[in-house]
Amino acid sequence: xxxxxxxxTEVIQRWTEFDTVIDARSEDEFAEDHLPGAVNWPxxxxxxxxxxGTLYKQVNPFEARKRGAAIAARNISAHIERHVLxxxxxxxxxxxxxxxxxxxxxxxxxxxxIGFRVTLIEGGYKAFRAAIVQDITQQVDRLHFKVxxxxxxxxxxxxxxxxxxxxxxxxxxxxxANHRSSVLGAIPGLAQPSxxxxxxxxxxxxxxxxxxRPVFVESESKKVGNLSVPISLMETMRxxxxxxxxxxxxxxxxxxxxxxxxxxDDVDYFCNRLSVLIPLKxxxxxxAWQAQARAGRFDAVVMDLLKNHYDPxxxxxxxxxxxxxxxxxxxxxxxxxxxxMTTLAGEIITANTV
Numbered sequence: 001x002x003x004x005x006x007x008x009t010e011v012i013q014r015w016t017e018f019d020t021v022i023d024a025r026s027e028d029e030f031a032e033d034h035l036p037g038a039v040n041w042p043x044x045x046x047x048x049x050x051x052x053g054t055l056y057k058q059v060n061p062f063e064a065r066k067r068g069a070a071i072a073a074r075n076i077s078a079h080i081e082r083h084v085l086x087x088x089x090x091x092x093x094x095x096x097x098x099x100x101x102x103x104x105x106x107x108x109x110x111x112x113x114i115g116f117r118v119t120l121i122e123g124g125y126k127a128f129r130a131a132i133v134q135d136i137t138q139q140v141d142r143l144h145f146k147v148x149x150x151x152x153x154x155x156x157x158x159x160x161x162x163x164x165x166x167x168x169x170x171x172x173x174x175x176x177a178n179h180r181s182s183v184l185g186a187i188p189g190l191a192q193p194s195x196x197x198x199x200x201x202x203x204x205x206x207x208x209x210x211x212x213r214p215v216f217v218e219s220e221s222k223k224v225g226n227l228s229v230p231i232s233l234m235e236t237m238r239x240x241x242x243x244x245x246x247x248x249x250x251x252x253x254x255x256x257x258x259x260x261x262x263x264x265d266d267v268d269y270f271c272n273r274l275s276v277l278i279p280l281k282x283x284x285x286x287x288a289w290q291a292q293a294r295a296g297r298f299d300a301v302v303m304d305l306l307k308n309h310y311d312p313x314x315x316x317x318x319x320x321x322x323x324x325x326x327x328x329x330x331x332x333x334x335x336x337x338x339x340x341m342t343t344l345a346g347e348i349i350t351a352n353t354v
Contacts, residue, residue: 003120007123039083093108096120098125146242147322184260219318244331258336331344
């Protein structure tokens with residue numbers, strides 16, 4: 001029998017030693033955030049957790065613990081039958097719950113009595129969350145970044161995807177955030193993760209990068225949709241060398257209409273999103289854009305948005321916030337196509353490995 005408590009910091013350092021990471025919390029707690037690669041084996045599910053919490057407050061802790069133990073025993077038995085019977089003796093799981101360790105401790109005790117070497121995170125998820133928030137800064141400090149700048153529609157995301165496809169190290173914050181980082185950037189039907197999970201996703205990407213090679217990242221603002229970029233990462237990005245991606249205006253319009261095709265397909269949604277710009281541009285301007293959209297003149301709307309909203313704001317933001325933008329190397333694909341971005345990505349990788 002082997003049951004070993006371990007601090008969250010040590011868990012991070014010895015991450016590769018564990019075969020399975022088990023989150024013993026409820027489904028909702030798991031959905032908000034969880035350790036990378038974790039599986040959810042609730043000791044108490046959502047409804048059961050509420051039931052026991054209510055019993056704890058309205059009756060007394062002793063009655064709540066008795067009822068909780070009965071439910072937990074059934075759930076743990078089901079998890080063992082479903083997931084554990086085929087595991088070899090050498091299987092080494094890591095388990096955690098919220099903080100106190102009661103839920104993960106009950107599961108871990110039984111697994112250890114079977115004969116598995118079980119590690120339990122001291123302080124649970126709460127301690128691990130604090131540890132990764134601190135470790136993000138350490139991960140950022142060991143890396144160096146190349147910031148892909150460029151006006152809206154220049155193809156920054158496409159270039160990052162082309163770089164990643166050719167083996168470059170890429171931190172795509174918009175992909176992790178499920179958002180295209182503008183007032184029109186929400187992706188219909190795709191919710192953003194919680195702030196906690198966004199942080200965890202960033203940490204998980206950073207820890208896999210090699211310090212010898214650059215990490216390419218887009219010139220994001222402090223927030224991607226409703227999510228905040230970690231301060232240490234943001235500060236480092238803003239002081240890093242920049243690449244200035246340029247694409248001609250007609251190609252930019254065509255690229256945006258391709259990437260935002262859901263707005264062309266749903267004019268009401270597009271016009272509703274444009275309403276967010278009324279405080280900045282006024283009713284007359286925004287209503288003119290909405291009228292053009294309803295008339296099917298999307299090219300004109302997008303061009304006007306670029307020239308009178310996005311481009312001036314982006315230029316000011318770059319000059320104000322990114323220290324090395326003024327001396328950024330200008331890079332220009334032949335067009336917006338995947339082939340052109342692939343060619344440009346290859347040239348960038350070659351230039352950064354010589």
